[in-house]
Amino acid sequence: MFRKIIFLALFILPSMLFAQNKFVGVDACGMCHKSEKQGKQLDIWKSSQHSKAYETLKSEKADAIAKEKGFDKPAVEVEDCLTCHAVGYNVSADLKEKKFNVEDGVQCESCHGAGSEYKSMKVMKSKEESIKKGLLVYDDAATLCVTCHNDKSPTFKGFDFEKYWALIKHDVPE
Template sequence: MTGTVAAQNKYMGADKCKMCHKKPSQGEQYKIWKNSAHARAYETLGTAKAKKYAVERGIDDPQKSDKCLKCHVTAYNVDKKYLGKKYKKTDGVACESCHGAGEKYYKKKTMKKLFAKKIKPESVGLTIPDEKVCLRCHNNESPGFKGFDYKKYYEKIKHPIPDKKKK
């Protein structure tokens, strides 16, 4: 979730997610994210290309502009009381940008209940992202936007938890 959505739960930070989502048996979600453009979203705002886009739009510093940060940082403009100890804006577009603030779902016990379908994702604030989630930022308001093919880009970022029953 970007800062435009008020947080009810704390944003825990990608390092919290990493604790469980780094193992091959779990699907290496953290590694997939870390090697993606999403992980570099904040860093990208410091590049010459981003600064050029910014100047063309009357923006002094893209790493400080609401117009840029709303899509390049997880939990941008969210009250600090909703930011956990491991949250870092430099993580860019991290797990909770798409999956929602993780305070109520990051624990292993809760994740097991979710995977076993004993509780519903929305009951703990977990978003199962769809095209609408992506389109909050991947749209014609973005200066480098050249269209968005959800199916194509989903293939680049998908990171499912392997179904152990299929093995």
């Protein structure tokens, strides 16, 4: 129950506040966030397990776990699995731009919110303006991470936030 409340507070309510925003996809974000000057966020994501999160749901192991949990369909179709392995799977097509691909898994907009209104260079030059347009940023990333990385996950083996954050930290250099 607590996990659902946290998930609602961190993912659903902010997305309702910016309901006009569409998911643009990792390629749109990566157009600017791939250079050394910007912090190479795209490369960091590509080399992370987050970029493979959706793919793991296509495995026999994932299907076996889904079956064990009482689901009668493949893991890639189970909302309980998709909640942590993808973003945008549960929104209408009119809230997804053409290049958005749910199979990109846990990508930029999973944490930072649908990007159509803040993706432009003009907006992104101002952190304050980006936030007004829907960019989600966190003072405490661990709170967000543990909504999925916790003992409710059937594959949970512990979560050392500092260790894993070091692998995916992706600040924009100042």
